[in-house]
Amino acid sequence: MADGTGATGALTGGGEPEASDSLRTFGEVVKGFRKRAGLTQEEFAPRVRYSLPTVASIEQGRRFPPADFVERAEEVLDAFGILRAAARRLSRQPGLASWFRQWARLESEAVSLQTYECRLIPGLLQTEAYARKLFVDQLPPLDDDQIEAQWMARAERQRLLRERPNTAFSFILEEQLFLRRTGGTEVTRELIEHVLELAELRNVEIQVMPMVRESHAGLHGPMRLLETPDNRWFGYCEGQESGQFMSNPKVVSTLQMRYARMRSQALSLDDSLGLLQRMRGAA
Incomplete structure (x- = not known):
């Protein structure tokens, strides 16, 4: 997950x-x-x-x-x-996998955070209904306490968007994530409304990568980048049951180049919001 x-x-x-x-x-x-x-x-x-x-x-x-x-x-x-x-002293949060905790700690202090996702809406942008649908569908199945712990951990992370107004958040999301309608029509409509609301925050930028794109710098998969208060950059990529934390400057530089290219390939901020508004009406 x-x-x-x-x-x-x-x-x-x-x-x-x-x-x-x-x-x-x-x-x-x-x-x-x-x-x-x-x-x-x-x-x-x-x-x-x-x-x-x-x-x-x-x-x-x-x-x-x-x-x-x-x-x-x-x-x-x-x-x-x-x-x-x-x-x-509660550094071990239930709902956060051991491989993700280092990134979550840095995420809570970052001055800049960039996320590209092609599989599902990033956790920082999810609604409760959308997130719970993901947890319920997880295999092997989770019990009620595990689902509750995961949602609480995610809800805590989401506070970063509003409680750190000086942190710049950038998201590039594939159009297909909304077209899939995970959880059904109502869940999708609520999700789009939520994303549009977050896009109104001064520190949040959301771009949509259109379905049809002949050239795409993100074909290597999802990625995240963050800048620490002392201006160091780190990267993170996550697989099925593990995550890879990247601190090598050359590797991080490669991810930065790919992310910069994707920002130019995705729809502009205004066009992205316009597309989401149209999708909201069609959901």
């Missing part, structure tokens, strides 16, 4: 504890401070503005705690900064 999700996404390598171990520990800490404050889960949930099932899942170590949950819980429970410190 693209974007670093998959059946192995909740596991760590190198003999380290499974991700759920650290999550369970965090959940127990939250529960301890909640009980110290004399609050039941039913009383605590509305104070942190999360549903009771979500609070229960976090305390059970089944969900990765969103950043705003941590902040609200810290204030509501007067936890002396302990919850913030504990959350920073």
